[in-house]
Amino acid sequence: MRLILMRHAKSDWSGPATPDHDRPLNARGQASAIALGDWLRLHGYLPDEVLCSTATRTRETLDELALTAPVDYVSRLYHAEPWDMLDILRGGKGSCILMIGHNPGIAEFAQDLVSATPDHPRFHDYPTCATLVADFDVADWPEVTPGTGQVVDFIVPRDLTD
Template identity: 60%
Template structure:
């Protein structure tokens, strides 16, 4: 059995128009959201043993604020990646529980293409910032991954946690 935790980065700060897109940090709401998602992951026992993270500042900061006990594998090609690129990265993963932090629209399309049945959540289709899908796959190695074979275990967004 393999598990994927697919997360879109938390809310970024648009107050610095001089920054390149990949340099934008999180805003205060994004910082709170990322911490809440880290707390949620640990409370639910969704603890990754491998983390594949886009090289953008907002994804790296999201990962750091999750406060997980592992190092991120920073992947430049996950920056604004298409679902196909995300799939290629996952096929090469070695962990049993892989956290992938990337961007939209790729994350939304990738999530939809992975699970056999979408979670019953009104925000799944648009995959807002810090949206997180937990899906299980009945495979021994990631290279065996096939589209639409994932079983949705859980899905949440920051608004569910920060009420």
């Protein structure tokens, strides 16, 4: 089973009256999400199911990725804690799931899931649009336990533009 764990792309903070849940992506975030979608396709990291927070910035990130997998918008993923993310993942149906969420929970979840962290200076702070690809030697998602994921790849948008 494969999990692609992505933090939403960079959002727009220019409208201070905009509720946090409704903040859209900014131009840099849109470009980053497009680049990450291209990167996913280039490497064959194509989900067959997407679990996405209901926040505007996560939904727009997903739109810019331009993937074709069925999507389940999960309100519990909005600012979810790591244990909530694990519970949501355990309900997944696909063999390759893309989960899009928020910090700090997604960074903690990524660290909890893998047996060894990737040698990348940005893994622990999980910047916007950071993406982990991890494999699990299980038959079904309910069998996933912390510390059992094997890192396949990890990338941040700057890796694609520098």
